Amino acid sequence: MAPLLEVRELTMRFGGLTAIDALTFAAHEGEITAVIGPNGAGKTTVFNCITGFYRPTAGGIALNAPAGGTMMLEHMPGHRIARVARVARTFQNVRLFAGMTVLENLLVAQHNTLMPSVLSGLLAVFGLSGHARAERAAIGRARFWLDAINLTARADDPAGALPYGAQRRLEIARAMCTAPLLLCLDEPAAGLNPRESEELSALLKRIRDGYGDHQGCSILLIEHDMGVVMRISDHIVVLDHGAKISDGSPAQVRADPTVIAAYLGEGEEDSVESLR
Amino acid sequence: MPAHRRVVAALRDAFLSALVTVGLFGAMIGLKTDVGATSLRLIPRPWAVVIAAAVVFAGRLALLAWRAWRPAGTPSPRRLIALGGRAGRYVAPILLVFAVGLPTFAGRYWLDLGVLVLTYVMLGWGLNIVVGLAGLLDLGYVAFYAVGAYAYALLAQDFGLGFWTCLPLAGLLAACWGVILGFPVLRLRGDYLAIVTLAFGEIIRIVLLNWVSLTNGPNGISDIPRPTLFGLTFSMGGGPGTVAGFFNIEPDISQRVIFLYYVILGLALLTNWVSLRLRRLPLGRAWEALREDEVACRALGINVTTTKLTAFAMGACFGGLAGAFFATRQAFISPESFTFMESASVLAIVVLGGLGSQLGVALAALVMIGGLEVFRDLAEYRMLIFGGALVVMMILRPRGLVSGRTPSVSLGSAREISPDLIAQGRG
Numbered sequence: 001m002a003p004l005l006e007v008r009e010l011t012m013r014f015g016g017l018t019a020i021d022a023l024t025f026a027a028h029e030g031e032i033t034a035v036i037g038p039n040g041a042g043k044t045t046v047f048n049c050i051t052g053f054y055r056p057t058a059g060g061i062a063l064n065a066p067a068g069g070t071m072m073l074e075h076m077p078g079h080r081i082a083r084v085a086r087v088a089r090t091f092q093n094v095r096l097f098a099g100m101t102v103l104e105n106l107l108v109a110q111h112n113t114l115m116p117s118v119l120s121g122l123l124a125v126f127g128l129s130g131h132a133r134a135e136r137a138a139i140g141r142a143r144f145w146l147d148a149i150n151l152t153a154r155a156d157d158p159a160g161a162l163p164y165g166a167q168r169r170l171e172i173a174r175a176m177c178t179a180p181l182l183l184c185l186d187e188p189a190a191g192l193n194p195r196e197s198e199e200l201s202a203l204l205k206r207i208r209d210g211y212g213d214h215q216g217c218s219i220l221l222i223e224h225d226m227g228v229v230m231r232i233s234d235h236i237v238v239l240d241h242g243a244k245i246s247d248g249s250p251a252q253v254r255a256d257p258t259v260i261a262a263y264l265g266e267g268e269e270d271s272v273e274s275l276r
Numbered sequence: 277m278p279a280h281r282r283v284v285a286a287l288r289d290a291f292l293s294a295l296v297t298v299g300l301f302g303a304m305i306g307l308k309t310d311v312g313a314t315s316l317r318l319i320p321r322p323w324a325v326v327i328a329a330a331v332v333f334a335g336r337l338a339l340l341a342w343r344a345w346r347p348a349g350t351p352s353p354r355r356l357i358a359l360g361g362r363a364g365r366y367v368a369p370i371l372l373v374f375a376v377g378l379p380t381f382a383g384r385y386w387l388d389l390g391v392l393v394l395t396y397v398m399l400g401w402g403l404n405i406v407v408g409l410a411g412l413l414d415l416g417y418v419a420f421y422a423v424g425a426y427a428y429a430l431l432a433q434d435f436g437l438g439f440w441t442c443l444p445l446a447g448l449l450a451a452c453w454g455v456i457l458g459f460p461v462l463r464l465r466g467d468y469l470a471i472v473t474l475a476f477g478e479i480i481r482i483v484l485l486n487w488v489s490l491t492n493g494p495n496g497i498s499d500i501p502r503p504t505l506f507g508l509t510f511s512m513g514g515g516p517g518t519v520a521g522f523f524n525i526e527p528d529i530s531q532r533v534i535f536l537y538y539v540i541l542g543l544a545l546l547t548n549w550v551s552l553r554l555r556r557l558p559l560g561r562a563w564e565a566l567r568e569d570e571v572a573c574r575a576l577g578i579n580v581t582t583t584k585l586t587a588f589a590m591g592a593c594f595g596g597l598a599g600a601f602f603a604t605r606q607a608f609i610s611p612e613s614f615t616f617m618e619s620a621s622v623l624a625i626v627v628l629g630g631l632g633s634q635l636g637v638a639l640a641a642l643v644m645i646g647g648l649e650v651f652r653d654l655a656e657y658r659m660l661i662f663g664g665a666l667v668v669m670m671i672l673r674p675r676g677l678v679s680g681r682t683p684s685v686s687l688g689s690a691r692e693i694s695p696d697l698i699a700q701g702r703g
Contacts, residue, residue: 051575052574053571053574053575078574078575079574079577079578079579079580080577081577082574082575082576082577083577088575088576089575091571091572091575095569095571095572095575096568096569096572097564097565097568097569097572098568098569098697098698098699099564099568099681099693099697099698099699100561100564100565100568100683100693101683101685101686101693103683103685103686103687104561104564104683104684104685107558107561107685108558108561108562108565108573108576108578109576110558111558111561111562111565111576111577111578112577112578114558115557115558115559115562122559122586124557124558124559125550125553125554125557131557135685139685139687143687152687155686155687155688156683156686156687156688156689156690156691157691158693158694158697160697161697174576175575175576178576178577
């Protein structure tokens with residue numbers, strides 16, 4: 001079976017700087033694929049190419065939907081990647097709608113299911129479309145994810161007033177409200193305390209395996225916290241200077257001498273410690 | 277610090293303030309230009325400078341004294357204003373009842389003023405969709421006002437269409453212009469967007485000024501038909517086909533004013549209702565999300581361009597409706613009515629009222645348009661008072677009169693969101 005996401009010979013140049021150099025990897029359905037590497041290795045650039053924020057200089061990104069059909073993401077505008085290809089993402093620095101409530105954040109994420117077209121959106125002003133029912137269903141879905149991230153009690157608080165860890169969780173829930181096939185998380189454990197990253201690991205596993213009404217969804221993960229990466233990843237891709245230096249299961253990557261060299265070369269001894 | 281040292285410090289502070297006043301305003305109030313026999317003469321007015329300095333000295337001293345010896349338990353001005361905000365929920369119904377009942381007790385002058393204020397309330401609410409909800413800074417809003425006014429005037433003049441037929445057409449045309457403007461400029465952000473919309477406003481005015489064969493140029497269009505009540509006119513002659521003839525009453529000019537007043541009240545309330553309703557719908561929520569974070573919107577699959585365009589078109593549509601009303605009320609329009617000053621006043625109303633707040637915008641229009649009109653007797657001093665009021669306002673309420681945001685949906689009880697969390701939009 002074809003992998004869910006195939007990145008082939010992906011190259012991204014900014015002027016004279018080559019951020020990603022002919023990168024090839026795949027993410028399989030129902031797995032958590034982690035992309036790791038030292039700072040400046042090009043991880044976030046890969047994410048920005050996949051989610052349409054950057055247009056790659058060369059190469060292809062194919063999404064093979066389980067229902068059949070392949071979409072070439074490098075040709076699609078960002079909002080269509082989220083809507084049609086159903087790839088959702090979170091950001092390295094949390095990007096919530098701070099002045100809107102937690103619940104509103106989750107409803108904005110369901111914009112496309114709630115508003116089939118601008119015309120019907122305008123007709124809803126006069127109560128002329130089945131909007132009330134759709135809105136109830138959307139609130140139900142929002143509650144499901146609020147329960148999942150343990151924030152139901154704060155549903156009516158502004159998102160900007162939440163503590164940092166809760167904001168991170170909310171951003172994941174908001175991405176999940178778009179009902180994605182692939183969830184791209186950019187450093188979800190950054191700034192979390194050990195207990196919170198433990199909870200995050202459990203949440204990500206539940207998102208992968210599915211529970212309740214949620215069917216399960218594949219995850220692509222950028223993370224510096226090696227504890228989280230090694231605990232939950234099914235597959236790890238290691239980048240350094242824009243190129244892939246290792247690719248395999250956590251055990252394989254941990255034993256790979258090039259990975260250890262890359263981290264040692266960058267002087268990140270903590271990371272090496274946790275790799276072992 | 278001992279008491280006498282504090283007094284000395286306060287006196288020194290007040291003296292410095294007075295000195296600054298002399299430096300700043302010395303030449304401006306100290307010298308008056310007057311028309312002499314052959315040329316302008318300068319008349320020195322030292323006493324005026326002394327009075328101004330004395331006022332500032334006393335005012336500063338009083339302020340410092342209030343700060344230092346405020347009786348314990350007296351709330352600070354900020355707290356007082358916050359308390360006033362809590363009473364805010366009663367303000368809107370009271371204002372509405374007052375607005376509906378105004379024609380029963382007010383005279384011609386007050387009704388005319390009411391019509392003027394309500395026109396600006398409507399414009400403010402229309403612009404509030406673009407600036408307050410979607411966070412797009414539009415400095416050329418008057419362009420859509422002009423499109424609406426000229427649409428009605430030209431359709432009435434060339435095709436003999438009535439006001440009620442032209443009203444939706446004017447709104448539609450203005451919305452089209454909103455989209456036409458929107459397409460090229462919405463890729464711009466913040467200051468750049470503001471500059472381009474400003475230019476668009478000027479382009480519309482200059483085209484109206486120079487396209488003499490269509491718009492009659494600077495001479496404007498006169499004899500624009502007045503609105504009718506279900507086909508009945510407000511003609512002074514009485515007789516069949518007029519309101520006075522139909523209801524068997526004496527024809528009176530105030531009947532038409534009252535009718536115009538209710539028309540603009542209805543239009544303004546329509547604007548308010550549509551914006552309040554849209555805020556609770558996915559489209560309005562997407563506008564607010566766009567103001568909060570455009571990048572996140574894109575990542576959630578929201579088509580940023582169409583969403584911005586709908587906001588522009590919606591705001592423009594209400595601007596056009598207000599324009600058509602303006603044309604029928606004045607019965608005469610010329611490009612002079614659609615200068616940048618109008619865009620600036622409407623934007624000032626929205627900013628002063630509080631971005632995104634319906635009640636705040638209505639209050640700001642009342643204060644700015646109504647207040648300026650009431651103080652007309654004070655001649656040039658009214659701008660001074662107005663400027664001073666704006667400064668005080670921006671110190672005490674930097675985010676506008678009503679700056680909080682009510683959530684559009686809630687699981688439990690909706691609580692107002694404090695303005696520090698709300699983004700102002702960068703276009």
